[in-house]
Every structure is written in C-alpha cells, then in structure tokens.
Amino acid sequence: MRALTVDPRQAGSLRVSETAEPEPAPGDLLVRGLAIGVCGTDKEIVHGEYGWPPPGRPRLVLGHESLGRVERAPAGSGFAPGDLVVGVVRRPDPEPCGACAHGEFDMCRNGRYTERGIKEIDGYGSELWCVEPDYAVTLDPGLERVGMLMEPTTVVAKAWDQVWRVGERAWFEPRRALVTGAGPIGLLAALLGTQRGLDVHVLDRVTEGPKPRLVADLGATYHHEPIDVVGPRLRPDVVIEATGAGSVVFGAIEYTAPYGIVCLTGVSPAGRMLPVDAGALNRELVLENDVVIGSVNANLRHYRMAAEALARADLGWLDRLITRRVRLDRFAEAFEGRPDDVKVVITLDGE
Template structure:
C-alpha cells in the first residue's frame, strides 16, 4: 500500500511511501483510507519540529484527521461503515485520568497518539483500528468526515466551558471566536448549534472565511480586537489563534463572570509586555476563568459526530477549500492564500 511517511524531527523527510499492507490483529477493523485532513501539527512534524516514530523504527506514518471505510468488520461495525479512528491511546500503566477514560487529560504524559507519538497514523490507503477506538459516522458525511477530529477539539472545549460555567448560574448569550481557521469556524458552528449569538474575529477581509462565518448566522469582524471586545463584552471567548497579544486582550475583555477558553497553541520565543497586575485584578474581581483545552476522548468524538450530522453538508464542504491526491501530498503542506481546511485524498472516490 501507499502511505505518507516522515522521519520525525528530520526536516525534508516527508514522502509518498510504499509499505506492506497491514494485517489486522484479532478483533481489529481493516479500513480503506478515504481522506486525511492536514493541520498545523502535521506541518510541524513535516518540518522536523515534533513527533516520535514507533519504537524500533525510523519512519512514522503521518496523519491523525482520518476518514475511512470498513473492509473487514468486527466489534459491531459492518462492512462499508464510514469510520474515523481516535487519535490518542492511554498509557500502558494508566494515570487516574486515563484509567477513567479521560485520556485527553493524561497526567503523566505516557500516552501515545496515532500519526504523532509512537503509533502509525491514518495517512495510508489501508489502516487498522481497534473497535473501541473507532467512531461510526453518518453515511452522508463521506465527503467531509475527516472534519470529525478537529470538531472533537471544539466539542471538548464547549463541554469544558459548560462545566466551568455551571459552577454557578450560567446563561451565556454572546460568544466571540477569535480566528476563522478550521478550529475557529467549527467552534462557531457548535456555538450556533447551542443557540448563542456568535461573533467571529479574523484579520482577513477576503477569501472564504467571512462568507463561511456569515453562512452560519454568525457575525464576522475584522477590526482590531481592542475595538471589537468592548463593543461586544462577550460572555465567552473561544481563542483559536494562539496569538499571544490577542490571548491577553481576551482575558481582559469579557463580560463579568466571563470564560476564556484557549484552543490555539502559541509559539515560543516572543516576549510580550503585559499588565499582569491589571489582568489579575480583572480575573479576581469579575470571577473570570481562563482555561486551556486540547485533544479529546471518546465522549467528545461522539458529540462531534452528532454535531456534524446536524450541520449543513454544503457548509461543511465549503470548509474544505482544497483537496490534493496522495501523490501530490507535499502540496497540502504549503499554505495557500485562501486555505481553510486542506485534505489529502487517499482513494479514487
């Protein structure tokens, strides 16, 4: 079979490879890969910044935003089922969180991840997966099901926001999502599905992003954040850019008893001057909360699958702005001017 592989932490090692077909272990599903989403983590691994190969190997099969079709069924799955594979696995000697099924909150860091950390990913024409780590999708999501994994990230974020809010009376009305990439727009989608007044902030004025936000019923802004925040006073901010200055602006710009959920990972090495005392005063005197959220567990995968099944299919298709075949996979790692989500197709359909 063909597969997209890389030598982790070696720049320029990405290639369209030929590997033996996988043999499913007893009880595993054999899956035909249909498509693979590409995200910032994949690009970091391809640049040699991150990632770990399976033990005893140099190369890692890349890819964690999966979509496939069951060939050999098992564990309640049928031939032809549309499935996505879960990314993370708990560590062999699990911490308390992993033992409770909350492996996205692993305390000791000994988890593994498909296509990222010590387990081959889903970027191949064939792959296997344990039934307990496979999620069945609505058949109508065949063109867009690779969006499930990024949707799990925001499904978890919204769950965490809800749990924090319910420490007391909680009836939020307005949410600001900063960043109109895939995570930001999917966060906006779930906010609209919750019946909130959703606003999306991004600096771009052209391309597909403004229209995608507005098609959801959200309001799109491109003014500076210091102008937008005072006008909105959002109850919730979902921060999806990782831009350090914007993160601190968001902390100080919510309504009283506001929640800021950080989903964007900031680069290191840049120094910012901030009024730490002023931010502390705002957080304490207004009972504000700032939390980070990353990864997802099985509960979030199922919540995300439900959210995508309820979403407008045409809108989801528009979120995928570029599709490239496996033989041209390197093109998916090059930024395009109007990219939102770029997808690698692994089979002819």
Template sequence: MRALTVVPSRPGSLRVADVPDPEPGPGDLLVQGLALGVCGTDKEIARGSYGRPPEGTDRLVLGHESLGQVRQAPPGSRFQPGDLVAGVVRRPDPVPCGACARGEFDMCRNGRYTERGIKQRHGYGSELWTVEEDYAVPVDARLERSGMLMEPTTVVAKAWEQVERVGARAWFAPRRALVTGAGPIGLLAALLGVQRGLDVHVLDRLTTGPKPRLAEALGATYHADPADQVAERLEPDVVIEATGAGTVVFDVMRHTAAYGIVCLTGVSAAGRTLAVDAGAVNREIVLENDVVLGSVNANLRHYHQAADALAKADSDWLDGLITRRVPLARAPEAFTGGEDDVKVVVTLTGEG
C-alpha cells in the same frame, strides 16, 4: 500500499512511500482510507519540530484527521463493511494514570499516552489502516466528503464541554460568544456555538475569501477589526480562542463580560515577548470571577459529541470548509498553502 511518511526530527523527510499492508488483529477493523485532513500539528512534525515513530522504525505514517470506509470487521462487530468511520487519535498510557484509568486520556497526567500519527503509533495517512473497534467512531453517511473534520470537531466539542462545566460552578446563562480565528478550529467552534443557540461572533484578520462567507453562512457575525476593539464592544460571555496569538489572547482576556470564560485552544509559538499590564489582567480576572483555561485533544466522549454535531450540521457548509483537495501522490503540496486555505485534505483513493 502507499502512505504519507516522515522521519520525525528530520526536516525535509516528508514523502509518500510504499509500506506493508496492515494486518488487522482480532478486535480490529480493516479500513480503506478515504481522506486525511492536514493541520498545523502535521506541518510541525514535517518541519522536524516533534513527533516520535513507533518502536523499531525511524519513519512515522502521518495523519490524525481520518476518514475511512470499513472493509472488514470482526464477527459480532457493531460495524459493517461500507460504514464510514473515523479513528480516535490518542490511546491511554499503559500505567495507567488516574485520568487514563477513567477514560479521560485526553487529560493524561504522566505523558505516557500514545497518538496515531504523532507519538509512537502510525497514523491514518495510508491507503489502508486498522483501528481497534473501541477506538473507531461512526461517521454519518452524508459526510463522505467532509467526515475527516471529525477530529478537529472533537477539539472544539471538548472546549465547549469544558466551558460549560466551569460555568456550572454558579448560575451561567451565556448569550454571546466570540471565536477568535476563522481557521477550521475557529469555524467549527462557531458551528457548535450556533448549535447552542448563542449569538456567535467570529474574528479574523481577512476581509475577503472564504472565511467571512463561511462565518456568515452559519448565522455568525464576522469581524476583522483589532481584537481589543471587538472584544471591548461585544463583552462576550464566552471566548473560544483559536489563534494562539499572544496579543489576541490578552486582548480578549481583558474584555469579557463579568463571569466570562476564555478557553484557549490555539498553541502559541515560544520565544516571543509581549508587554502586558499583568496587574490589570489579574485585577480583571479576580474582581469579575473570570476564568481562563486551556483545552487540547479529546477522549471518546468528545468524539461522540463531535459526531452528533456534524450529523446535525449542513453538509454543504461542511464541504465549504475544505478549500483544497490534494491526491496522495502529491500529498506534500498539502503542507504549503495560501491565505485562502481553510482546510486542505489529502485524498487517499484513486490513482492521482
């Protein structure tokens, strides 16, 4: 079969290669790969920034934003041939640490977890793949074209869960949310905010193209003014930060409502400096009981939260997030793109 592979830490090694068909274990599903979402993590691995192959091989099958169709299930399985599924990315560490032992492997304390398509496990970027039944999540049958959005939706499902858990330390009834960044993570965060009945605002620098239309189609308000101006004007109760841009991060931290919560989901590049009035930021956070927290990855609970959110969403709107589809034979084209790209997807079926 064909698979999208890379040699981690070797820039320029991304290619579609022939690899052996997978052999399902006793508790595994055999899945026909349908589509694969491409994100910044995949691009960083392709550039050689990080990633680790499985033991005994130098190449890694990429891909963690999966969508497939069950071809074969073990006896007594809750899945049937033809079901749509997504595969969970992370597996708990073998020790396990306290978090992993309790199913909270997204919060692993010792770093010995593994991840499909990222760290020591082959990913889902192949024509066929296997997954342990316990790490397979059903995808609504209506989402055959957009179900690969499951994994990025888990990221924001966890972010919203963390916001709500922090808010519950006292009376918390948020009304207004600001999402910074209108990429897939930002727009999916906005979707989950709208589903919660909040007044959602989305901030991005583009004024044309699909991003403003997608935000407005949700019922959110779109902004392209500087982050400090927008945040100061809105005084949001909740901010989901999805840009990783240092200036945006500190601008929104300073302009939340009292008892505001900022959840950082964007990863900033290292090596950049920024002049910040640290005293003013500290004063604001302390005197208003504000909270800033980081959130990444997801556990099984968040996958099921994401599945519920996608099942309730408008399928045409979800399809609109996918602005380009590239066949597996030309998969490296998905790793370059323009400003109008929101989500680029590699299709794993067909002859292309």
C-alpha cells in the same frame, strides 16, 4: 500499499512509501482509507519540529485527522463492512494515570500517552489501516465528503464541553460568544456555538476570501478589527481562542463580560515577549469571577458529540470549509500554504 511517511525531527523527509498491508490484530477493524486532513501539527512534524516514530523504527505514517470505510469487522464488534468511520487519535499510557484509567485520556497526567500519526503510533495516512473497535467512531453515511473534519470538531466539542462544565459551577446562561481565528478550528467552534443558540462573533484579520462568507452563512458576525476594538464593544460571555497569538489571547481575557470564560485552543509560539499588567489581569480575574482554561485533544465522549454536531450541520457549508482536495501522489501541494486556504485534505482513494 501506499502510505504518507516522514522521519520525525528531520525536515524534508516527507514522501509516499510502499509499505506492507496491515494485518489486523484479533478483534481489530480493517479500514480502507478515504482521506486525511492536514493541520498545523502535521506541518510541524513535516518541518522537523515535532513527532516521534514507533519504537524501533525511523519513520512514522502521518495523519491523525482520519476518514475511512470498514472493509472487515469481527463479529460482535459493533461495526460492519461499509461503515464510515474515523479513528481516535490518542491512546492511554500503558500504566494509566487516574485520568486515563477513567477514560479521560485527553487529560493524561503523566504524559505517557501515545497518538496515531504524532507520537509513537502510525497514523491514518495510508490506503489501508487497522483500528481497535473501542477507538473507532461511526459517522453518518452522508458525511463521506467531509468526515475528515471529525477530529478537529472533537477539539472544539471538548472546548465547549469544558466551558459549560466550568460555567455551571454557578448560574450560567451565556448569550454572546467570540471566536478568535477563522481557521478550521475557529470556524468549527463557531458552528458549535450557533448550534447552542448563542450570538456568535468571529474575529480574524482577513477581509477577503471564503472566511467572511462562511461565518455569515452560519448566521454569525465577522469582524476584522483588532481585539482591543472588538472586545470592548462585544463584552462576550464566552471566548474560544483559536489563534495562539499572544496579543489576541490577552485581549480576549481582558474584554470578557463578568463571569467570563476564555478557552484557549491555539498553541502560542515561544520567545515573543509582550508587556502585561499582571496586577490588573489578576484583579479582573478575581473580582469578576472570570476563568481561563486550556483545552487540547479529546476523548470518546467528545468524538460522539462531534459526530452529532456534524450530522446536524449543513453539508454544503461543511464542504465549503474544505477549500482544497489533493491526491496522495501530489501530497507536497497539501503542505503549501495558499491565501484562500481554510482546510486542505489529502485523498487516499485516488479521487
């Protein structure tokens, strides 16, 4: 079978390889791969900046934003042939920390977790793959064209979940949310914000292309001015930060309403220096009971939340979020950035 493979830490090594078909371990599902999403983490791995192959092997099968259809399922597994499924990305460490032992492997304390398509376990970028039933989630059959959006949706489902958990330490009734960044994570964060009934605003630099219309069609408001213009005008109760740009991050923190909560989901590059008035920042956080949290990855609870959110969403809107579909044999095109890209996916079934 064909699989999209890479030598982690070696730029230019991405290729389609012929590999043996997987043999499911007892109790595992055998799944026919339909598509994988391409995200920034995949691009970092392809550029040689990140990633670890399985122990004892040089190459890693790429792909953590999965979508597949069950071909074989053991009796009693809760799955049946034909089910539309995604595979969970992270696995707990072999000697679980307290968080992993309680199913919160997204909050691993010792860093010994593994991740499909990223860290020490092959990903889902192959024509067939296997997965343990405990790490597979069923999707609504109507999501066949867009189900690879599930994993990025889990990231924002967790972000909103964490915001609410923090907010409910006291009376909490947010009304206005600002999402910074209109990439896939930002747009999906906006989707979940509108589903919570919030007045959602999205900030991004671009003025043309699909992003402004995608935001408007959610019933949200699109902004392209700098954060120091938009922030004071909105004074949002909640910010979901999805750019990782330092100036935007600190602007988001500065301009929240009292008792504001900022959830950082974008990873900032190191090395860029910004002048920050640390005293003023500390004063504002303390005197206004503000909170800044970071959020990454997701656990099974968030996968279920994401599945429900996608099932409730407008399918046409989700389909428009995917701006390019690239066949596996043309994989290199999926890693070429184009001006109007929002989400690019690689199809594994030849269509």
